[in-house]
Each structure stands twice: as C-alpha cells, then as structure tokens.
Amino acid sequence: MIDELEKNVGVEIEMLREVSSYMGKLGFAKEDERRLLIGAIKSLIEGMKIINSSIPGILKNISVAKKLPSVSEKKKNAYHDWENVKFERTGPAVDVVLRSRDKKKFLQELNIGEQFIKKLKKKDHQGEEKFEEFKASRGYLKLANRVFLDSASRAVKKGSFKGLYDGLRKANIDVLFESYVAMIYLSVFLSAIISVFVMISLLFFDVSFVWPFFEFRTGEYLIRLSKIFWIPLAIPLLVFLGLYFYPSTEKKSIGKRIDQELPFAVIHMSAISGSGIEPSEIFRIIGLSKEYPYLRREIRKILNQINLYGYDLTTALNNSSKTAPSEKLSELLSGLSTTITSGANLSEFFEKRAESLLLSYRLERQKYTKLVETFLDIYISIVIAAPMIFLLLLIMMTISGINIGLGPFQISLLAVFIISLLNAVFLVFLQIRQPSY
Helix, strand or coil, X not given: CHHHHHHHHHHHHHHHHHHHHHHHHHCCCCHHHHHHHHHHHHHHHHHHHHHHHHXXXXXXXXXXXXXXXXXXXXXXXXXXXXXXXXXXXXXXXXXXXXXXXXXXHHHHHHHHHHHHHHHHHHHHHHCCCCCCCCCCCCHHHHHHHHHHHHHHHHHHHCCCCHHHHHHHHHCCCCCCHHHHHHHHHHHHHHHHHHHHHHHHHHXXXXXXXXXXXXXXXXXXXXXXXXXXXXXXXXXXXHHHHHHHXXXXXXXXXXXXXXXXXXXXXXXXXXXXXXXXXXXHHHHHHHHHCCCCCCHHHHHHHHHHHHHCCCCCHHHHHHHHHHHCCCHHHHHHHHHHHHHHHHCCCHHHHHHHHHHHHHHHHHHHHHHHHHHHHHHHHHHHHHHHHHHHHHHHHHHHHHHCCCCCCCCHHHHHHHHHHHHHHHHHHHHHHHHHHCCCC
C-alpha cells in the first residue's frame, strides 16, 4: 500500500497548490470572480479531507510482516473495500485510492470544483487582452509596395506628404509611412482605370432600372462626352482625398475617446500619486488597467520608451506629448514633464488638473444639454407640426378641385420620405455636435 499512499499524498500536494493559487487571486478578484474562487477552494478542501480520511486505513495495511487474516478481519476488509479512483480535470489529473463508500462524495466534490474552475478560466479567456504582432505586408499593401514603393520613397524624401505623416502617427495606424503613400498611389491608379472604363460604358450605353438595364446607343457621342468627361477626374481625386484625410479623421476620433476618459484617469492618477509611489509606476498602473482602453495605448507608448529604448521619464513624456492624438493629453504630458523636472508636488499637479478637466467636462455637458433642448423645439416645429400642416393643405387643395398632380398614395409616400429625411438630418447633426467627452 506504499504506492497508494504516495499517490494520495502527491494528489493532496497538487490540490494544496491550487488552493494557494486561488487564495492569492482573491484579493484582486471582482465580486463574481470571488464567488467562483471561494467555491473552487471549498470543493478542493473537501476533496483533500476525504483523501486525508483514507490515509489512516492505508497505514494500517502497511506492515513488514504480513499476518494471516482472521475471519473477522476478512469481513472488516470486505466492508472497508478499497478502490482506485481516477478523474480527468483541467488541472493535474487525480489518481487516488479511497474507500468505496467515499468514492461518490469525492467525485461529486471534484465535479463541483471543476465547474467553478471552468467558469473562472472562461472569464479569464474573455478578459484576456489580445496583442497584435508586427507582420509583413500582405495582400493589397504588398502589391502597393511592389509597384509604387520606390516612387513613394522618392516623394517622401523630397518632403511631400508632411501633414499625412503627422496624422498617420497620431492615428495609431500600423502601416509604414512610405507603404501608406504607395497604397494611395495604387488606389488612385486603379480608380483612374475604373473611372475611364465607367466613362466609356456610359458613352456607348444607356443605364436604366428596367430590363435589360443596359441599352446600346449610337450617335450624339460628343454631347454625351461633355456630360460625363468629369468622371475620370473626379473619382481618382475623391479617392486621393479620402485616403489622405483618413488618418486625420481617425486621429480626431481617437482624440475624442481619450478626452472622454482623461478626467477620470487623472483622478485615478491623483489618488495613486497621493501614496508617494514612483511616477513611472503610476503610468504602469494606468497602462495595465482595462478601464481606459484608448488612453492606455498612449500610456504604453511612454512605458515602451522607458523599458525598451531606455529613455528617462521626462524625455518619454515630451516625445509622447508630440504624437498624442488629443490636445488635452498632450498638455497633460508636457505639464507633467515640467512638474517632474522642477521637483514640484506631483499629487497637487494631478489634483489641480483633475479639477480643470472635470470643470470642462461639466461645461461641455451643459452646453450640449441646452443645444439638445433648442433642437427639440425645432424638431417639434419642423418634423411634427410642419408635415401635418402640409398634409392638411394638400387635402384642402384636393377637395377644392385644384389639380396638384399627386394622388393620396403619392402624397402619403412623399410625406413619409420627407419626415424620414428630416429625422436623419437631425440625428446626424446631433451626433456631429455631441461633445468629445
């Protein structure tokens, strides 16, 4: 029975390690995760108790000189029959020797603990952050590099696309500057070919929504050409402008998200700095936090410059302030660099900056609330009252015998279209005027 005893003790050691690991996680877990951890710990402890209860019986059966069993001992051993119990789980597999009467309870406890552990692992997997590795260009970008990379590199060396370079860095687009310029060249080239093809098609064919949709026409080619000659010019120009200004629009979008998170992140920094912690550790805590998904990416740039490139904190802050997509974040980083250099009170700096950011937050919200109230009055007047008056006038004109060229169905359809269009315009305008935070 020495082998069986060794098995049981080994399984207990593994289960004890799991209990210790889960106990260490309790202090940092959320409420729902704490419940799962406590349930798993209790199940493991109950399983260890059952294994412990089997050890004295195993020790009794271990002796140097084995005695011949009596009739009473045979009955006793038959009653306390031993059984090998195996259980596959997410952790180390369980292989122990237990009494038959304890087998059911032991497996039940392991099953309960296994359910808790699976739920915990599922939550960890859902909350797990995914990191993207640097990859070689593929697909469309690879084709652009192959065809236009040399031309793009020459244009960049001459000083072209300076505004695009700043926008590309601040928008966090993971594409090399020369490659992005090459992609613009390829997109403009392909759009020019497609637009020429479209112009030629419209020159010789009429397009309609009735079968056969395309109808060949002869004659009047000059008149047709005068109407569609702008297509090969307009489409490539629109493609170029779209790709050129896309990084700046993306930068503004990220800047708005950062401005939305910044007041609360600065309050967090102020609370951390009050404990006298090292300034770089403040950024590490914010960078690892999941509460600020857009801000932490900028914070991690600072940490990368410190840990990978060996810059000191003030240099990393100054560099990051130049590439930050948010003006408020840029001001915060440059002000923080000055505060650290001058040796001023860091906690007081964060406290004052948090007050100013929260004040701006409240003012922007108040302005937006008043704007919404004003537009609510305009909305009621234009979208609700005006169509009703318009329909009433049309009905009166129809009853009076004035021919307006529209039937009841057409009037209803027109009213629905106008109301839908006005609603869309109002929604778009309110979305544009929505404060950045």
